[in-house]
Amino acid sequence: MSSGKTKSQTSLVLHKVIMVGSGGVGKSALTLQFMYDEFVEDYEPTKADSYRKKVVLDGEDVQIDILDTAGQEDYAAIRDNYFRSGEGFLLVFSITEHESFTATSEFREQILR
Template sequence: MSIQKSLYKVAMVGSGDVGKSALTLQFMYNEYEEEYEPTKADIYRKTIQLDGEEVQIDILDTASQEVCAVIRDSYYRRSDGFLCVFSVTNEKSFQATHEIRELVLLLKNDDRVPFLLVGNKSDSKEERKVPLSECQATAQKWGVTYVETSAKLYQNVDRIFLDVMRQIRSKRAVHSNEPNGRRKAMKKGWHKCAVL
């Protein structure tokens, strides 16, 4: 009988043309393409080693263009963690992360959702528009990790996926250690209530 592997569902979110697909394809296949079609929304699955444990990761590479809000919201709700990607060469894509963060928190109804802020295209130093200090300050304000990546140079690609998976695992461990007594106490309290 095969043992069920832990499954981690990670959503790549962010504006168009920031490198979400490039990061995903590098992680999945060690492939980098300079030019590719805009993503409609793809799901990839891979079995990997996470700190000595064999696990599976599902990566939802969200659409660059505006997708139906109902579909997008459904994807967000089903995801365990988020890699919020912007390009350090594009100020607008950085500003968009604020709105995305708000939407994730709203849909997950949880301000401790596993979430990394990812500044991609760090290899394009001459074209940089978003200062490192601003990126770090935003991450600190949100209480999340900030990581700079380069899909082109395979810089920190594995790290972002493994980091968000570790956050998901930690959150699951906290939930599994919560005493069931709380739920039982609520039930007991309900039985004691008298309808007047």
């Protein structure tokens, strides 16, 4: 017996992606570019913002939940909590800030814990 639900009425598979990197490297700019096809030049520190977008992955409609995390050290404990729920991680650094590149190693270690 059919449940009567069409494919559009059933919930889509949700994949959680976490943007990770030092403050000011462009995590929010990359996220907003992906979400809205617009580049934001103004820098405003993020505490944590979440975005959701329907995309096609391997021929299937899915939802991607993107968590844009704070890069500042003040938010390290909050960030660690988010890492537990992520399925995918984008480590972001600035090509003009070598320290942000070296920091990706520490972020990677935090993710793997």
